Amino acid sequence: MAMFSTPKIRISYHTRLFLLLLAVSWVLVACFVVFQYKRERQYKIEKLDSQLQLYNAHLIDALTNDSIDFEAVIHKQPIDGLRISVINADGTMAFDNTLDSLPGDSHLNRPEIRQAVSDGCGYTLRRHSSSTNNTYFYSATAGDGLIVRSAVPYTMSLQEILDADRSFLWFMLMVTLGISLLGYFATRRIGHTITRLNRFAEKAEKGEQVYDAEPFPSNELGGISTHIIRLYARLQQTMEERDREHRKAIVEQQEKDRIKKQLTNNINHELKTPVAAIKICLETILTHRNLPADKHWEFIENCHGHTERLVNLLNDVTAITRIDDGADNIAKERLSLKEIIDDVAHSFKPGLELAGMRLEYKLPEELPIIGNRTFLASIFRNLIDNAIAYSGGSLVTINLEAETDSSYRFSLSDDGCGIPEEHLERIFERFYRIDKGRSRALGGTGLGLSIVRNAVRLHGGVISAANKASGGVKFTFTLHKYDG
Numbered sequence: 001m002a003m004f005s006t007p008k009i010r011i012s013y014h015t016r017l018f019l020l021l022l023a024v025s026w027v028l029v030a031c032f033v034v035f036q037y038k039r040e041r042q043y044k045i046e047k048l049d050s051q052l053q054l055y056n057a058h059l060i061d062a063l064t065n066d067s068i069d070f071e072a073v074i075h076k077q078p079i080d081g082l083r084i085s086v087i088n089a090d091g092t093m094a095f096d097n098t099l100d101s102l103p104g105d106s107h108l109n110r111p112e113i114r115q116a117v118s119d120g121c122g123y124t125l126r127r128h129s130s131s132t133n134n135t136y137f138y139s140a141t142a143g144d145g146l147i148v149r150s151a152v153p154y155t156m157s158l159q160e161i162l163d164a165d166r167s168f169l170w171f172m173l174m175v176t177l178g179i180s181l182l183g184y185f186a187t188r189r190i191g192h193t194i195t196r197l198n199r200f201a202e203k204a205e206k207g208e209q210v211y212d213a214e215p216f217p218s219n220e221l222g223g224i225s226t227h228i229i230r231l232y233a234r235l236q237q238t239m240e241e242r243d244r245e246h247r248k249a250i251v252e253q254q255e256k257d258r259i260k261k262q263l264t265n266n267i268n269h270e271l272k273t274p275v276a277a278i279k280i281c282l283e284t285i286l287t288h289r290n291l292p293a294d295k296h297w298e299f300i301e302n303c304h305g306h307t308e309r310l311v312n313l314l315n316d317v318t319a320i321t322r323i324d325d326g327a328d329n330i331a332k333e334r335l336s337l338k339e340i341i342d343d344v345a346h347s348f349k350p351g352l353e354l355a356g357m358r359l360e361y362k363l364p365e366e367l368p369i370i371g372n373r374t375f376l377a378s379i380f381r382n383l384i385d386n387a388i389a390y391s392g393g394s395l396v397t398i399n400l401e402a403e404t405d406s407s408y409r410f411s412l413s414d415d416g417c418g419i420p421e422e423h424l425e426r427i428f429e430r431f432y433r434i435d436k437g438r439s440r441a442l443g444g445t446g447l448g449l450s451i452v453r454n455a456v457r458l459h460g461g462v463i464s465a466a467n468k469a470s471g472g473v474k475f476t477f478t479l480h481k482y483d484g
């Protein structure tokens with residue numbers, strides 16, 4: 001037998017809140033109406049009883065005072081159609097204006113008579129009379145051994161007199177409807193806020209993006225809602241930034257791994273040539289021990305040259321690795337750039353003379369900077385060495401083009417042959433050579449300009465290269481005077 005489940009009807013929070021408020025308000029108003037209705041009815045009953053009690057007192061005075069005409073008082077009834085009864089102390093009826101023959105039974109058991117005997121006065125709201133077979137409102141007063149009772153026939157007119165004013169009921173009904181209407185709009189506003197918060201919570205649980213441009217009401221609940229959504233938005237933004245930084249770190253790590261792998265492969269490739277050459281030279285010397293002295297020394301000089309190339313390669317690789325592994329761990333101190341440039345220029349003096357070139361620069365004294373002496377010197381040393389080895393020119397110039405409170409901008413240029421445009425963007429890559437054969441022949445490692453770029457970055461700057469219109473290459477780079 002197939003079982004069918006009845007779908008649950010989901011009532012919105014606004015509807016539930018409105019129905020609850022409506023029920024509470026209607027119960028309160030109903031209680032107040034019932035209370036007020038009974039209070040007003042009781043007031044009218046007591047007012048009618050007071051009027052009859054006063055009339056009863058006049059009748060007692062007429063019965064006990066010969067100067068007052070009892071019949072005249074009876075005819076001056078405050079309400080037409082009153083039934084007047086006079087009862088003796090023993091409960092027997094002595095007079096009744098509506099009966100032809102008086103009943104002989106005792107009336108002391110009547111509620112209003114019993115209360116009058118006890119308290120001096122009493123009334124019964126509605127009681128059927130067996131003597132007249134009618135229903136009356138009774139009011140009894142005791143005094144001077146007599147009990148006078150006046151009774152109003154319980155007709156439609158008396159019912160209307162004793163009933164509460166129904167206009168009050170209509171007024172309270174309108175008030176209740178007004179309260180219900182106000183409650184609807186108030187709960188709708190609160191319910192709308194709660195519904196939006198509920199949707200937000202569902203999205204937050206799923207980790208979805210929350211874009212809630214609609215403003216919340218300017219109340220405490222709206223303020224709380226706004227703060228919650230803002231906090232969640234900030235949390236989302238923080239998590240996105242964290243994820244972005246994490247992805248960036250992964251990419252950087254992958255790039256470092258790629259570069260290290262590439263560096264390892266390039267080093268392996270670069271080592272093969274000098275090691276193979278050294279091995280051939282040594283094997284030749286060992287195999288042919290009777291070589292002429294000039295050939296013997298030629299092989300030894302070749303071994304020395306290739307050894308120098310290996311030393312330069314290892315030094316350059318060490319420099320690159322130090323920067324890659326942790327630039328923050330490289331010590332920096334207050335230095336004078338002018339002094340560093342002077343030392344580099346002095347060390348290149350023999351090489352410049354041998355190449356038929358000259359170095360010119362005119363710089364201010366000191367040029368204070370916070371940096372690392374070794375890597376600052378490597379910037380100028382590699383650029384000058386590159387100009388001597390490959391430019392084919394006659395002049396190398398160093399200029400301080402601009403200085404700010406936080407940085408210097410230098411240029412180092414030559415008047416040589418320049419660099420083909422298709423190679424300019426790649427000359428700072430590791431082991432990149434324009435003319436591989438010539439570079440190796442001159443002992444170049446292919447890491448000089450890469451070291452320059454990394455050393456400039458270590459000191460917060462950037463470097464670029466461009467061919468000059470008059471011939472030669474111009475390197476422009478900046479160096480920050482202080483950390484950061």
